[in-house]
Amino acid sequence: MINTPLNQKLRGLYAITDPELLPEETLVASVEQAILGGASIIQYRDKHATEVELIRRAESLASCCKTYQTPLIINDRIDICKRVNADGVHLGQEDNAVKAAREQLGSAAIIGATCHNSIDLAEQALTEGASYVAFGRFFNSHSKQHAPPADLSILKEAELRIRLPKVAIGGINLDNGQSVLEHGADMIAVIHALFASGNVSINDIAKKAAAFQTLFNH
Numbered sequence: 163m164i165n166t167p168l169n170q171k172l173r174g175l176y177a178i179t180d181p182e183l184l185p186e187e188t189l190v191a192s193v194e195q196a197i198l199g200g201a202s203i204i205q206y207r208d209k210h211a212t213e214v215e216l217i218r219r220a221e222s223l224a225s226c227c228k229t230y231q232t233p234l235i236i237n238d239r240i241d242i243c244k245r246v247n248a249d250g251v252h253l254g255q256e257d258n259a260v261k262a263a264r265e266q267l268g269s270a271a272i273i274g275a276t277c278h279n280s281i282d283l284a285e286q287a288l289t290e291g292a293s294y295v296a297f298g299r300f301f302n303s304h305s306k307q308h309a310p311p312a313d314l315s316i317l318k319e320a321e322l323r324i325r326l327p328k329v330a331i332g333g334i335n336l337d338n339g340q341s342v343l344e345h346g347a348d349m350i351a352v353i354h355a356l357f358a359s360g361n362v363s364i365n366d367i368a369k370k371a372a373a374f375q376t377l378f379n380h
């Protein structure tokens with residue numbers, strides 16, 4: 163396993179941003195609420211921003227996350243991670259992506275890999291130097307409806323075979339989160355159930371994050 167002091171944080175609620183739910187005006191304040199509620203790790207995920215917007219938003223988030231000593235992961239973009247001095251990247255199934263990221267970001271970076279429903283992909287990610295493996299989607303997802311489905315049993319299988327923290331993602335909410343943890347997830351990654359509106363106020367994000375974090379105490 164990669165030995166970073168941040169490894170101790172690879173457990174708990176993994177909050178992922180979404181530009182539709184969190185426009186730039188509310189992005190940092192919303193993420194701050196998630197952190198205050200107890201989120202352990204933040205991912206900046208933004209598929210539609212321009213280069214300038216990506217850098218500006220990632221810089222703002224990096225500054226906020228640094229204040230709270232909460233790791234910031236950048237989705238897809240090693241270059242943006244380097245540019246804003248974030249803690250790591252999350253990568254999909256591009257060829258050798260994890261290996262390239264490890265080479266470019268060094269041994270202290272947190273590098274996550276999407277493994278869908280596959281132990282083989284997780285083994286490959288481990289070999290290439292990943293810090294954690296992500297499985298999903300476990301439930302219907304508002305944020306990525308066509309992500310490949312996964313079965314909760316993959317988490318138990320990974321527990322036996324992959325010596326890395328395991329993230330579960332896809333449609334996770336306060337009702338099904340406990341079952342995901344019971345199957346062996348170390349982190350639950352959430353967009354919609356944490357950041358979707360229906361919030362009476364921004365403070366509700368902190369309350370929801372705290373409720374997710376409570377699941378880890380059982």
Ligand SMILES: Cc1ncc(COP(=O)(O)OP(=O)(O)O)c(N)n1
Nearest residue numbers: 237252253254255276296329331351
């Ligand atoms: C924690 C976490 N797990 C999975 C994903 C999905 O990554 P990917 O398959 O590359 O898809 P996009 O997020 O890029 O659409 C993730 N971002 N984070």
Ligand SMILES: Cc1nc(C(=O)O)sc1CCOP(=O)(O)O
Nearest residue numbers: 298299303305309332333353354
């Ligand atoms: C970004 C992403 N990746 C997934 C995968 O299965 O790889 S599911 C997903 C969306 C997660 O958002 P929500 O909590 O709103 O379902």
Ligand SMILES: [Mg+2]
Nearest residue numbers: 238252253254
């Ligand atoms: Mg990706």
